[in-house]
Amino acid sequence: MVNSNYYMMDFLYVTPTPLQAARAGNAVHALLLYRHRLNRQEILPNLLMGMRPLCSAQYEKIFNTTRVPGIQKDYIRHLHDSRHVAVFHRGRFFRLGTHSRNGLLSPRALEHQFQQILDDSSPACPHEEHLAALTAAAPRGTWAQVRRTLKTQAVEALEAVEGAAFFVSLDSEPAGLSREDPAASLDAYAHALLAGRGHDRWFDKSFTLIVFSNGKLGLSVEHSWADCPISGHMWEFTLATECFQLGYAADGHCKGCADPTLPQPQRLQWDLPDQIHPSISLALRGAKLLSENVDCHVFPFSRFGKSFIRRCHLSSDSFIQIALQLAHFRDRGQFCLTYESAMTRLFLEGRTETVRSCTREACNFVRAMEDKEKTDPQRLALFRVAVDKHQALLKAAMSGQGVDRHLFALYVVSRFLHLQSPFLTQVHSEQWQLSTSQIPVQQMHLFDVHNYPDYVSSGGGFGPADDHGYGVSYIFMGDDMVTFHISSKKSSTKTDSHRLGQHIEDALLDVASLFQAGQHLQRRSRGLGEEDSTHRRGSLSNQNEGRKAPGMSADL
Known part of the structure; x- marks a missing residue:
């Protein structure tokens, strides 16, 4: 559990x-x-x-x-x-x-x-x-x-x-x-x-x-x-x-x-x-x-979504991953080993491989965002480099060229053969303080997000992989919303799920403002207020006040 x-x-x-x-x-x-x-x-x-x-x-x-x-x-x-x-x-x-x-x-x-x-x-x-x-x-x-x-x-x-x-x-x-x-x-x-x-x-x-x-x-x-x-x-x-x-x-x-x-x-x-x-x-x-x-925290980010990122000609997953690096750095004041799961189902019985999202390129971008001497064009250029690097790592992981499953297999073999390997022991003991995953929407044809935008799954989440770390899951709900699921341990004095949530929203808006299409987006205090909670035309409890879905009673 x-x-x-x-x-x-x-x-x-x-x-x-x-x-x-x-x-x-x-x-x-x-x-x-x-x-x-x-x-x-x-x-x-x-x-x-x-x-x-x-x-x-x-x-x-x-x-x-x-x-x-x-x-x-x-x-x-x-x-x-x-x-x-x-x-x-x-x-x-x-x-x-x-x-x-x-x-x-x-x-x-x-x-x-x-x-x-x-x-x-x-x-x-x-x-x-x-x-x-x-x-x-x-x-x-x-x-x-x-x-x-x-x-x-x-x-x-x-x-x-x-x-x-x-x-x-x-x-x-x-x-x-x-x-x-x-x-x-x-x-x-x-x-x-x-x-x-x-x-x-x-x-x-x-x-x-x-x-x-x-x-x-x-x-x-x-x-x-x-x-x-x-x-x-x-x-x-x-x-x-x-x-x-x-x-x-x-x-x-x-x-x-x-x-x-x-x-x-x-x-x-x-x-x-x-x-x-x-x-x-x-x-x-x-x-x-x-x-x-x-400590669980869920919040729907409704300022922009996949359609905006698509207009920026970028991978939506890479956009979020680099923004998460910025948010986590602001939250903890340092970079950390970051896990992102990537499927390896291109191969028979494939499961997952790790994308190590905290790259040098991502760190360079984050430092530029926190450096007042840097200009927005400089930051944007570094952001694109970080996104390209993340895309390359994702493709490598999916095509069997990741390192973590290989290293784990070597570690298992070394234990079986009773061979001491300080390197493999160190690798196995390293903690993933930021564990992330995107939940894909795979069957968009089952849902009518334009006529019935409320009827989309809001994703899911998981616990943190480290006692002093975070678990972050996200799902793109339609074209204009991203829902985040954040978890951490209350016993840790270093983490706070709500605090990281605020940093994620701020980071997304700050990254979006680097693009001409996102310069109108401004930071605001986060919370599920009246605008956030009803903008999808749906109810917050058991009454569907918006458009009813096919096969449903208008009385519900």
Whole structure:
């Protein structure tokens, strides 16, 4: 939790229905439609620049997958199929069947099943409520030993969770952007997705679908089975399908009719012996410490976006990366080792490589920005050089010419052969004080950003890689907005997520002002005020006051 898993957010400004069970029904149905298309090999591979197909191996383990703890190392367990989801609500676990003899349950039938879980008033059994904390913060060897006990004492319940298509958490609290305190509510939303309460997500499942009490959605994703573009592709399909294709009735329920003949969701029974109670309590304590220590900050930057950067004839990602170097230098007064993930799916089973964004060229530009003797034309020239260098490093990383995976492989081999290498030990011990990633929007054809600009995913985020560092994720929402997700540790006296957020906004505006097209942009105090919170014509809570999306009721 926090150190490995990452999160994905719902739409920022709209919630299609305030009914928790209805949103869960549509979302689960849409996710399983994606799995059906995946199984039938109907999902086209992504193409680099519209020509070169990227490896699709990671898609195989999206569903029916669990990370299983081991004493020495974990392993991935993947099932060919699963006809149920595991559901957590108020400390209880349920097995909810997703299919009948006629095939996949309709959204309305799934909604009825979820509503039965919400209406179930039975209490949680002792220690059952906190059992999932073992997946969040327990040492993996400890969790492996406890799981061995569960394999004999509660094998049916454990199999129902680990063998599920995915995990669903029905939260008892609302989340998302609110009118009363937009900035704080977004930060709390990110924190709830990243950490929750430390015991209400099964962090070892490939992903947990989180449905809040006001109908807001989110994902918590386990990282070992695949990288963010894979879960992001699935999430785009899910959001678009549940809103634009499935839709909701005028009263907020899923369309169609419920099926009262379906069996009720099965309450899972855990026989938890006394000897594992201390392990659960210790894991819960660790999870709470992790949760309380992470400082999340999310803010939508709406002064300009991809369209402006495109007019400057620059790479949008490189533009942001160099601006982040300026923001971080102003925040900490020094440069630091910077991680940016780049995919290597041009190769079979490729995962990621590192782009080391803190280059000499980027540092020269940052120093020029802070040097009052430098002119704007000089700064702009240095900025273009820094962008070109970043582009060259990105292309090298994507084409297998990066250094970090190679160095890590050499380090693993040196450990295996018991060979001492001071150089490799030093490289492995260096800390990434700034860890960054862009979340790509891969299926723009699923969304109509011009007519329905509110219906775009607001991206996601991850925890910092270093105790005194930052995690920064960003997504281009349409053409005129960039949403940033920033994380750090509250225990650090050197970092502050909100402070870095202000530096990022200032840096973006200062860089934009170097271009003739951006000289009208002026700094202003940041905050989700009235202009920021409503300019997308969407609501801040459960009322869509702007244009309704296809398939939705105008009353919602």
